[in-house]
Amino acid sequence: MAGNKSTDFSHLPLATNKAMECALTGSELLSCTYLNKGSAFTEEERDEFDLVGLLPSNVQTLDEQVKRAYAQFSTRPDNLAKNTFMTSLKEQNEVLYYRLIQDHLKEMFPIIYTPTEGEAISKYSSLFRRPEGCFLNVNEPEKVEQSMSQWGGPDDIDLIVVSDGEQILGIGDQGVGGILISIAKLAIYTLCAGIHPHRTLPVVLDTGTNNEDFLNDEIYLGLHQERVRGEKYDKLVDTFVKTARKQYPNAYIHFEDFGLPNARRILDEYTPKIACFNDDVQGTGCVTLAAIYAALKVAKLEMKDIRIVMYGAGTAGTGIADQVADAIAVESDKSREEALKQIWCVDKPGLLLQSMKDDLTPAQHPYAREDEEWKGKKHDNLLEIVKEVKPHILIGTSTKPKAFTEEVVKEMAKHTERPIIFPLSNPTKLHEADPKDLFKWTEGKALMATGSPFDPVEYNGTKYVVAECNNSTTFPGIGLGAVLSRTKLMSPPLLVAATKALAEQAPALKDPNDGLLPDVTNVREISVKIAAAVIKKAKEEKLTQQEGIPDNDEDLEKWIRAQMWDAEYRPLKKVEHTRASRAAKGEAGSKGKRSKKTN
Numbered sequence: 081m082a083g084n085k086s087t088d089f090s091h092l093p094l095a096t097n098k099a100m101e102c103a104l105t106g107s108e109l110l111s112c113t114y115l116n117k118g119s120a121f122t123e124e125e126r127d128e129f130d131l132v133g134l135l136p137s138n139v140q141t142l143d144e145q146v147k148r149a150y151a152q153f154s155t156r157p158d159n160l161a162k163n164t165f166m167t168s169l170k171e172q173n174e175v176l177y178y179r180l181i182q183d184h185l186k187e188m189f190p191i192i193y194t195p196t197e198g199e200a201i202s203k204y205s206s207l208f209r210r211p212e213g214c215f216l217n218v219n220e221p222e223k224v225e226q227s228m229s230q231w232g233g234p235d236d237i238d239l240i241v242v243s244d245g246e247q248i249l250g251i252g253d254q255g256v257g258g259i260l261i262s263i264a265k266l267a268i269y270t271l272c273a274g275i276h277p278h279r280t281l282p283v284v285l286d287t288g289t290n291n292e293d294f295l296n297d298e299i300y301l302g303l304h305q306e307r308v309r310g311e312k313y314d315k316l317v318d319t320f321v322k323t324a325r326k327q328y329p330n331a332y333i334h335f336e337d338f339g340l341p342n343a344r345r346i347l348d349e350y351t352p353k354i355a356c357f358n359d360d361v362q363g364t365g366c367v368t369l370a371a372i373y374a375a376l377k378v379a380k381l382e383m384k385d386i387r388i389v390m391y392g393a394g395t396a397g398t399g400i401a402d403q404v405a406d407a408i409a410v411e412s413d414k415s416r417e418e419a420l421k422q423i424w425c426v427d428k429p430g431l432l433l434q435s436m437k438d439d440l441t442p443a444q445h446p447y448a449r450e451d452e453e454w455k456g457k458k459h460d461n462l463l464e465i466v467k468e469v470k471p472h473i474l475i476g477t478s479t480k481p482k483a484f485t486e487e488v489v490k491e492m493a494k495h496t497e498r499p500i501i502f503p504l505s506n507p508t509k510l511h512e513a514d515p516k517d518l519f520k521w522t523e524g525k526a527l528m529a530t531g532s533p534f535d536p537v538e539y540n541g542t543k544y545v546v547a548e549c550n551n552s553t554t555f556p557g558i559g560l561g562a563v564l565s566r567t568k569l570m571s572p573p574l575l576v577a578a579t580k581a582l583a584e585q586a587p588a589l590k591d592p593n594d595g596l597l598p599d600v601t602n603v604r605e606i607s608v609k610i611a612a613a614v615i616k617k618a619k620e621e622k623l624t625q626q627e628g629i630p631d632n633d634e635d636l637e638k639w640i641r642a643q644m645w646d647a648e649y650r651p652l653k654k655v656e657h658t659r660a661s662r663a664a665k666g667e668a669g670s671k672g673k674r675s676k677k678t679n
């Protein structure tokens with residue numbers, strides 16, 4: 081794990097190895113998740129902070145606590161129960177929560193993220209115990225300022241993840257339960273890129289829901305009304321963005337799981353104005369493009385020659401297509417228009433055609449093909465499209481399980497030696513194909529990456545690693561770069577730099593049977609590389625607002641590591657009630673957020 085002890089960057093504003101100020105004592109301290117150490121409070125701390133008699137006598141280490149917590153986790157009967165256990169641990173002791181996950185990353189990632197988090201989100205209202213995050217109501221835009229002011233002063237928040245809950249993972253409209261995707265993505269920022277957990281803010285925009293089950297369920301916690309569209313919706317988004325800029329001017333804004341009608345529109349509106357990012361469009365685009373780069377190397381193909389079918393041309397599908405089109409144009413001497421011709425986008429009605437123009441989203445328009453090209457050919461069926469296009473690459477972001485049938489895959493394999501196939505729809509049950517089947521149908525030739533994790537596949541005695549192509553390998557590093565450089569914008573060259581940094585880490589470049597993307601267990605170091613690439617590019621583009629960023633690569637990486645939060649207990653420094661009680665009340669810093677939540 082990246083450590084920050086061997087560096088001399090402790091003067092940095094975000095250096096995380098400092099003592100923590102604490103004015104709480106006794107049971108208040110025990111119930112403050114970001115300060116609580118439970119049985120690990122030392123004898124001295126127990127005396128100093130009035131904890132005597134409130135804890136069993138054996139002072140334990142964090143490692144011992146992790147052992148116990150892992151044993152408790154393991155007794156939970158199913159994944160959802162494990163997810164609930166983790167949520168509750170996070171409410172009690174954040175350091176322990178993050179350390180436990182870090183020590184069991186591969187096992188726990190699918191519990192706190194996709195696929196299990198999807199189930200937790202769909203049951204948000206019934207599982208609800210304690211609120212976390214900021215809830216903004218579309219009917220009360222005048223209260224946005226007050227609602228968002230509860231999380232500290234202007235320097236206290238580095239990163240906001242916001243969702244309107246309309247298109248969560250592949251499970252659709254989850255209304256106010258969308259707060260949990262903002263929370264989960266922030267936990268991943270902390271785990272994978274060491275973003276300080278107390279300096280982040282999860283937000284949900286409650287703009288109603290079109291999920292009938294929720295509308296008919298009195299237990300549902302969000303607004304019982306259909307989704308608001310148009311001016312009123314835009315006003316809430318704009319009020320949120322403006323308030324965030326005013327109250328937390330350093331905060332980088334990550335848009336997550338907005339619905340198709342809004343995701344791209346909002347991104348296009350704010351990208352030229354503020355440092356923001358849409359994970360489904362850009363994060364997915366970057367990670368998928370990085371996996372494509374690795375696959376092309378293994379398949380000995382070149383970007384300029386590829387033909388690619390995107391199955392499911394929604395937010396993620398068009399986001400990926402755009403990144404691929406840019407890459408083709410950059411890697412060849414083709415114009416972007418020519419590059420677009422190498423991408424065939426398919427959605428519910430079939431291949432996108434010019435004659436469908438009125439029904440296409442602005443993001444889909446550039447991919448609509450001339451009807452003339454397809455005259456007399458079948459374009460409403462994936463098999464026929466594959467027969468005609470003979471793609472090298474097939475990517476699924478359709479939420480249609482099993483759409484990549486044996487026939488489709490075998491047809492593809494007839495025309496290309498190493499079919500590159502990425503079923504990316506989440507959660508696992510929505511994947512367009514199972515890796516085992518893809519291997520069987522292509523006799524071990526397929527080069528694969530999947531949206532959720534899969535175990536390695538054995539075929540004819542050889543073990544193949546199936547890379548997880550999830551934006552979680554990418555967005556944390558990009559965010560770390562954005563936060564540390566205080567970039568004014570997240571411009572396209574920064575994303576290209578991030579993609580290349582990730583692509584260079586692909587294990588398949590060394591061993592073709594290994595993953596097309598690096599494993600999540602190495603993700604903190606990958607994030608350092610991605611962040612370094614983003615920061616360097618931001619400097620080149622004159623976008624940075626942070627002073628003192630080192631020029632030299634080695635120092636830059638040290639500088640980054642020194643500012644990454646590690647899950648370890650820090651000494652507590654007793655402070656007078658005035659300053660810290662303001663913090664505890666949410667008046668003097670993001671620490672207040674945690675206290676507010678737990679007190």
Ligand SMILES: NC(=O)C1=CN([C@@H]2O[C@H](COP(=O)(O)OP(=O)(O)OC[C@H]3O[C@@H](n4cnc5c(N)ncnc54)[C@H](O)[C@@H]3O)[C@@H](O)[C@H]2O)C=CC1
Pocket residue numbers: 247248249250251339340359360364367391392393394395396397426427428429476477478479480504505506507510530531532549550551552
């Ligand atoms: N692996 C990763 O990192 C990511 C995976 N995803 C996954 O991709 C999927 C799509 O997500 P979004 O693009 O955000 O949703 P979206 O709703 O914006 O897009 C889905 C698209 O698929 C189309 N579609 C639905 N049924 C289809 C069918 N039978 N044939 C062809 N197209 C069909 C829809 O009309 C829509 O255009 C989800 O399952 C999501 O979990 C999304 C982002 C990142």
Ligand SMILES: CC(=O)C(=O)O
Pocket residue numbers: 194248249250359360505506531550551552
């Ligand atoms: C990974 C992700 O963002 C999704 O499945 O939507």
